Amino acid sequence: MGLRELITDVWSWLDYKPAMADPRRPGRNAWAELTSSWVPDEELRRLAAYRLLAAYDSNQAGQVAAVTGDDDAGVERRELGDASKLVDTALGYLLGSEQTISVAGAEHADDEPTPQAVAALAVQDRLRSWAEKELVPLRVQQAERSAILLGDAVYTLAWEPGKDRVPLCTWDPGLYFPEWPEDGEQDGAEFPTRVHLAWELPEDKRRGLKTRVRRVTYELGPIAPASRRSTVKDGSPTREYLYADDGAPVLVHGDALNTDTGAITRSYPWAPNRPTPWTCYLTDAEWNLEDLTHADFLYDLPLSKATYRIRSDGEVLDRLDLMVDFIPLIHITNSIPASGEHWGKPTVATVLQALDELSATDTDTDSSGASATTGSPIIGLAGARLPIDRATGQPLPVKVRAGTVWQLNDNGRMDVLNTAEQLAELRARVDHVLDRIAANSRLTAAGLGTLDPTALPSGYALQLALGPLDTLVAAMRLARNHKYAVLLRMVQRLHQAGQAEGWPAGESLPARLMWGPHTPTDRAAVLDEVVKGVGAGVLSVETGIRMLIDAGYPIDDVREEIERIQARAFEAAARLADATGDNAAVREYLGLPPADPELTPVPLIDVPRGSGRTEDGA
Incomplete structure (x- = not known):
């Protein structure tokens, strides 16, 4: 080269x-x-x-x-699945124990019921309900395994009128073809304005279909007039734009025409006060492969030879206006792309040659031969009386079995070929390569489960051993956090554009996908820390409960858990009574209903100083 x-x-x-x-x-x-x-x-x-x-x-x-x-x-x-194990291990650490959708401000809906907190809680509940219906944890696992293995993954979102919600789909990144500006000035962190999902459909002789190329295109462009379904001369479906008799464009309800510039603007539900001239168009078409020439590349396939597909509600997918000002597609990268790059780096990228070395060492002919000769050794006999085949007069083949006895002459001997040392050396070579893979992939021997637990003197030593894994997981999650925030924002806006029930107009609230802890937690140590912190007053009960949830304790709702704790906290209720003298506040703290007004309140005795009563009321 x-x-x-x-x-x-x-x-x-x-x-x-x-x-x-x-x-x-x-x-x-x-x-x-x-x-x-x-x-x-x-x-x-x-x-x-x-x-x-x-x-x-x-x-x-x-x-x-x-x-x-x-x-x-x-x-x-x-090959014994070493590459697949690396991918699955990295996937488990990335996802953690669970994934949760969280909307900023929703945690204050109980203790601070402001309108903003109530709205955030409502959006959070709707997003979690959508995630449950769309099996989002399953989709995330599908896409993230592709991202870890190949370096990239793709999600698409679309409003589905029949389901009255937004389906989430995952795609093979090999089908994803973005178009970037030819000047090359666009930053790698930006989004393309035109993307394609393209693949070949095999020939179907039973249905009389030839080999075809299918291309799904999302493109941002100026808002066009209203359109409707139409057909061309051969009966194929297409889309027709509508104009009035005087040539003026027919507008979609809510659009406005600027008579000076001729541009059509639209106010979207998430930005009612910011009209924009842009919208996203969806085209889904097929081409017969034999109709394409070597000059017909993916980005400029001839539209005259296209056959457009039809959506479930009868809409022709020929530049269908999606009524949104963004492309509902998210490209996930496994790593943070280098400056000017758009693609991610797989977890196995830097250790791929080590995997080749491991495969060659672990399955080499010498290794297999050494294993065979160690289990069934080669024996050399000298001066032995071997059985003779009476038909041929030749010695019969000698086989080693339990209880076999050979008669040897006075100078006879038996030599055994020992290949155990060679086999041990080959196994040591395999262990060396595995350690190199664990170190260079940053999954670590402790993370891969190949580290001897007795080799670590303390939990702090284990924490240090897992240090590279912690930085790897942090970098992988950093590369994804913004993309999932954008995805959840798109989910809100697509439901608003589809006028789904319960999704009012207004600015989209910031939502995030929260990852679970990726390494085991010392639950006893966390519990001891919470007890001491809450008891000393340096941690609130809410913070302590959240720490216990993060540690893996089976607590479903923070507010309900606090109410259960307070309902049995009689000593704390007594201190509250001493501090405030308010019987109603004490009953509310214990979760009891208000006292019957007909009952005579119990007077609180004011104990003078020096009476021997301690500060805590004892």
Whole structure:
């Protein structure tokens, strides 16, 4: 490879694989002939990386190595799921014990029932109800495993009139093709203004369908006039824009026309006082693969040959106005992209060569042979009287069995080939490679469960051993926090645009996806800390309860748990009575109903100083 052929980009860690050769030179890329002409050349390198990573996850890396000429003996390798274990382990630590949707201010709805807190609690309840119906924890796990394995994951949201809610869908990132400005000045943290989800549909002979290319396109553009379903000459569905007899555009209810500029503006429910001229259009179409030429790339497929699909409510998906001013698609990256980059880095990226080394060492012919000869050793006999085959007159093959006896001559001997030392050396090599993988992936030996617990003298030593894992999880969650906040904001706005019941107009409230603790917690230590802190008055009961919840105690609701505690806190109620002299406040503290006004109140005795009564009333 010459210096001119050296590629340095987000996929450079895979350059040692022949399958990552220059996609414009098919002779050097074994997968070039498997990629259709509609895929742009600049995307082939990314798709080749996804294929390789998927092969590692499914124990097919050896087969890929054999096909691409990287290792002729790759088919004979036995892969034991090490790559898949790394991915699943990282996924477990990223997700934590649970994921919870939280809206800022909702925690004050009980003790400070301000209108803002009540509204935040209502939005939080609606989002959690939506998440339960849409199986959001399952969708998150699907997408995040893809992000950890491939470096990227994709969510889409759309208003579904039949369900009266917003479905959440996950997509293979290999189907995701964003369009970025040609000037290259857009920052990697920004969102594209046009994205495609594209894939091939196989031939279906029973239905008479040929091989097709399906492309779903989201695009931000100026607001157009109202439209309706129509058909072209061959009967295919299409969309027709409406104009009045005088040529003026027919507007959707709520839109306004600027007669000076000719631009149409719209006020969305989440920004009623900020009219905007932008909206998002959805196009879902198919092309017969045989109708496309080598000049027809994904980004500019001929619309004259397209067949548009129809939504469940009869709408033709030909630049359908979604009535939102954003693209309802979220691209998740596993890591924080480098400046100017848009793609994430898989967890196994930096240790991929170590996984190859582990596979070669663990399943090498020498290792297998050493294992076989150690269990069934090779024995050399000299001066032995071997049984003779009476038919041929030749010695019969000798087999070692329990209780076998050989008669040896006076100078006879038996030598045993011992390969245990070689086998032990190979196993030590495997352990060394595993330790290197644990360290370089930052999952650590303690995180992977390969560390001997007796090797750690204390819990503090375990905490230090898990330090790299903590920083890894923190970086992975930092790369995702903003994306999930945007996703939950989109969920609110799509429900508002669909005029769903219970979603009033107004600015979207900030919501977050809260991750559970990723490492085990010393529950006894947390409980002791809460008891001391609350008892000393340096922690509130609310804070203590939240600490217990984070530690894994089975507490469902903070407010209800506090009420149960106070209902039995008679000593605290006595101190409240001494401090305030208010019997009604004491009854409210204990959760008791107001006292019957016909009952005579019990007078509180004022004890003079020096009477021997202590400060706590004893």
